[in-house]
Amino acid sequence: DQQVKQNSPSLSVQEGRISILNCDYTNSMFDYFLWYKKYPAEGPTFLISISSIKDKNEDGRFTVFLNKSAKHLSLHIVPSQPGDSAVYFCAASIQGAQKLVFGQGTRLTINP
Amino acid sequence: SQTIHQWPATLVQPVGSPLSLECTVEGTSNPNLYWYRQAAGRGLQLLFYSVGIGQISSEVPQNLSASRPQDRQFILSSKKLLLSDSGFYLCAWSLRTDSYEQYFGPGTRLTVT
Numbered sequence: 001d002q003q004v005k006q007n008s009p010s011l012s013v014q015e016g017r018i019s020i021l022n023c024d025y026t027n028s029m030f031d032y033f034l035w036y037k038k039y040p041a042e043g044p045t046f047l048i049s050i051s052s053i054k055d056k057n058e059d060g061r062f063t064v065f066l067n068k069s070a071k072h073l074s075l076h077i078v079p080s081q082p083g084d085s086a087v088y089f090c091a092a093s094i095q096g097a098q099k100l101v102f103g104q105g106t107r108l109t110i111n112p
Numbered sequence: 113s114q115t116i117h118q119w120p121a122t123l124v125q126p127v128g129s130p131l132s133l134e135c136t137v138e139g140t141s142n143p144n145l146y147w148y149r150q151a152a153g154r155g156l157q158l159l160f161y162s163v164g165i166g167q168i169s170s171e172v173p174q175n176l177s178a179s180r181p182q183d184r185q186f187i188l189s190s191k192k193l194l195l196s197d198s199g200f201y202l203c204a205w206s207l208r209t210d211s212y213e214q215y216f217g218p219g220t221r222l223t224v225t
Contacts, residue, residue, distance in 0.1 A: 043216030102157075
């Protein structure tokens with residue numbers, strides 16, 4: 001049972017344009033969502049997060065949007081840079097659960 | 113600042129051999145600790161997590177086991193490796209309370225031949 005889904009395995013974007021990565025979830029009990037970035041042969045690094053009491057959180061070039069009614073979140077990267085090429089994972093958690101549920105990841109490629 | 117170490121970085125083991133991967137965290141006390149596996153082309157699968165010494169929760173029944181002999185040490189083991197155990201193993205830590213963020217180590221690439 002995949003509770004967190006990233007339906008696009010890959011995405012290719014031109015440098016300078018906006019990258020939009022999507023994530024859907026099925027468990028309405030999730031109350032916190034995170035995005036991680038992973039380079040090959042390295043551990044994922046935390047990027048940005050959002051609580052379910054918010055619908056938007058911004059940090060520099062990265063913005064996460066949460067649509068609770070649709071059980072959907074997205075990560076916007078503007079402008080996209082070559083160093084953004086990586087695999088992006090969304091993750092979700094329930095307060096008190098002390099663990100994360102990850103999506104399958106989306107490989108983002110930024111083309112010069 | 114906090115640091116998480118994993119070793120070895122890469123490992124090639126024959127089928128049927130034992131496994132021991134080690135993870136240690138520095139700069140924090142009483143962390144939650146996690147073991148994940150990323151199989152080729154797949155997402156991150158939570159294998160085990162621990163909220164304290166000797167406390168292990170298993171997420172997926174399998175050929176692996178975990179132990180936490182010290183507060184900041186987490187060990188992943190197997191008595192007999194299978195081909196399907198190949199993958200990229202990641203250790204992570206988080207604060208015990210009021211924090212969802214997990215912080216990952218550099219990972220171990222395990223190839224079972």
